[in-house]
Amino acid sequence: MTEHKSAPDAPRADVYIRKIRSFVRREGRLTKGQAGALERQWPTMGIDFDGQSIHFNEIFGNDQPVVLEIGFGMGHSLVAMAKAAPEENYVGIEVHRPGVGACLLEAESQNVKNLRVMEHDAVEVLEQSILDGSLSRVQIFFPDPWHKKRHHKRRLIQPELVALLRRKLKLGGVLHLATDWENYAEHMLEVMREAPGYENQSVDGTFIPRPEERPLTKFEKRGHRLGHGVWDLKFTAI
Numbered sequence: 732m733t734e735h736k737s738a739p740d741a742p743r744a745d746v747y748i749r750k751i752r753s754f755v756r757r758e759g760r761l762t763k764g765q766a767g768a769l770e771r772q773w774p775t776m777g778i779d780f781d782g783q784s785i786h787f788n789e790i791f792g793n794d795q796p797v798v799l800e801i802g803f804g805m806g807h808s809l810v811a812m813a814k815a816a817p818e819e820n821y822v823g824i825e826v827h828r829p830g831v832g833a834c835l836l837e838a839e840s841q842n843v844k845n846l847r848v849m850e851h852d853a854v855e856v857l858e859q860s861i862l863d864g865s866l867s868r869v870q871i872f873f874p875d876p877w878h879k880k881r882h883h884k885r886r887l888i889q890p891e892l893v894a895l896l897r898r899k900l901k902l903g904g905v906l907h908l909a910t911d912w913e914n915y916a917e918h919m920l921e922v923m924r925e926a927p928g929y930e931n932q933s934v935d936g937t938f939i940p941r942p943e944e945r946p947l948t949k950f951e952k953r954g955h956r957l958g959h960g961v962w963d964l965k966f967t968a969i
């Protein structure tokens with residue numbers, strides 16, 4: 732694994748993997764609380780995306796392991812995980828501004844310090860700014876399932892993305908995925924089985940039991956209400 736890009740501050744225009752977005756930008760209105768938290772906390776907890784390399788040790792002021800969550804929604808589970816593990820650094824990337832505001836509001840009320848957030852497309856951040864071998868864990872919980880077959884190409888979990896994530900993970904790092912949509916769970920397993928450089932942590936080569944460290948997320952609760960199952964996958968970078 733390379734620890735650094737050869738030209739650390741050059742945008743990686745050569746590695747763009749796709750233009751199909753996994754999200755539709757919604758102009759959600761911020762609550763007063765979310766807007767206030769964004770204003771107060773962004774200067775310390777926000778990372779502006781500028782296409783340049785991000786050096787986590789400089790941002791956090793230490794070299795603790797870094798956990799990245801993609802699409803954290805309202806961020807409550809991300810804040811709970813960061814609070815429960817002060818010996819790790821957490822970075823969340825989300826495109827939905829009210830979610831970013833809600834996450835900062837929760838982080839503020841929980842006095843969480845080992846968390847930074849970005850408001851941008853995670854795929855672009857990974858392609859352009861996150862250094863190879865810099866992540867200890869990546870978690871993607873309940874990504875949009877894009878139910879209709881003609882929309883499956885919008886699903887975040889695709890061979891190109893998991894290959895990109897493999898480069899960003901350290902050796903021995905972990906990719907943790909969860910979904911409440913059976914067809915997406917099968918798709919994730921298929922993609923991961925074919926992905927070079929990963930080993931399934933499941934004893935039977937499929938899914939793992941729900942890990943205790945994953946707090947209940949908003950979308951998991953919604954899945955329960957709708958009578959959906961939940962599928963967790965954990966793969967180690969080898």
Ligand SMILES: C[S@@+](CC[C@H](N)C(=O)[O-])C[C@H]1O[C@@H](n2cnc3c(N)ncnc32)[C@H](O)[C@@H]1O
Nearest residue numbers: 754802803804825826852853872873948949950
């Ligand atoms: C179905 S929600 C799940 C939210 C949360 N993980 C949960 O379980 O409650 C998926 C989230 O992923 C975000 N998202 C989708 N594609 C993204 C991308 N490329 N970069 C960052 N966030 C993304 C969406 O804005 C949305 O908030």
